[in-house]
Amino acid sequence: MNCCDHNECCGHSNDRIGAEIGMLHNLLRRQMACMTEKTANAANVTGMQAMIVHHLIIHEKQGDIFQKDLENAFQMRRSTATGILQLMEQHGIIRREPVEHDGRLKRLVLTEQARAMDEYITERMQQMEQLLRQGITEDELKGWFAVCEKIRSNLEQYQCNMCREGQK
Incomplete structure (x- = not known):
């Protein structure tokens, strides 16, 4: 294994x-x-x-x-x-x-x-x-939110692809 x-x-x-x-x-x-x-x-x-x-x-x-x-x-x-x-x-x-x-x-x-x-x-x-x-600067927060948005987008896109595969 x-x-x-x-x-x-x-x-x-x-x-x-x-x-x-x-x-x-x-x-x-x-x-x-x-x-x-x-x-x-x-x-x-x-x-x-x-x-x-x-x-x-x-x-x-x-x-x-x-x-x-x-x-x-x-x-x-x-x-x-x-x-x-x-x-x-x-x-x-x-x-x-x-x-x-x-x-x-x-x-x-x-x-x-x-x-x-x-x-x-x-x-x-x-x-x-x-x-x-x-303890987090405004620039760090902007970066954090930008990364979160990219992760959210990746997950939503993947989820949509999975849904499409399930419909075949």
């Missing part, structure tokens, strides 16, 4: 982009969970649910928001979004209301409970952003 030691095929383990992004993701999720713990305990809200509440509050002025909008904004699968939104609905954080022009579409509406926790969520998200930017 040939086992990859990562030195010959893809460099040292700490030189792999995917591994580094995965580790950063885990650290970020743990830190967000810690920072939103009071909100989560008081309102039974996870870190992702808190980010969705914040997103809905910011974007509701632009018009109705639907599940598909969240799927696109957070790059999540339909089944994941459905599960999260069902829990938020059960916990009284959102309501789904039909729209007049198409009864099949359900817009997402925040409850007063969700609105009450937004100030706390906003403060924690600002603290997280400050923590993440600490």
Whole structure:
């Protein structure tokens, strides 16, 4: 059995982009969970649910928001979004209301409970952003965002190719 030691095929383990992004993701999720713990305990809200509440509050002025909008904004699968939104609905954080022009579409509406926790969520998200930017120059940030955009583009292109192959 040939086992990859990562030195010959893809460099040292700490030189792999995917591994580094995965580790950063885990650290970020743990830190967000810690920072939103009071909100989560008081309102039974996870870190992702808190980010969705914040997103809905910011974007509701632009018009109705639907599940598909969240799927696109957070790059999540339909089944994941459905599960999260069902829990938020059960916990009284959102309501789904039909729209007049198409009864099949359900817009997402925040409850007063969700609105009450937004100030706390906003403060924690600002603290997280400050923590993440600490010691990083504007030029480094520009480079970081440029690299992230290229990685996102690579992944989206690959995903589209995989979808096309699956349709053959």
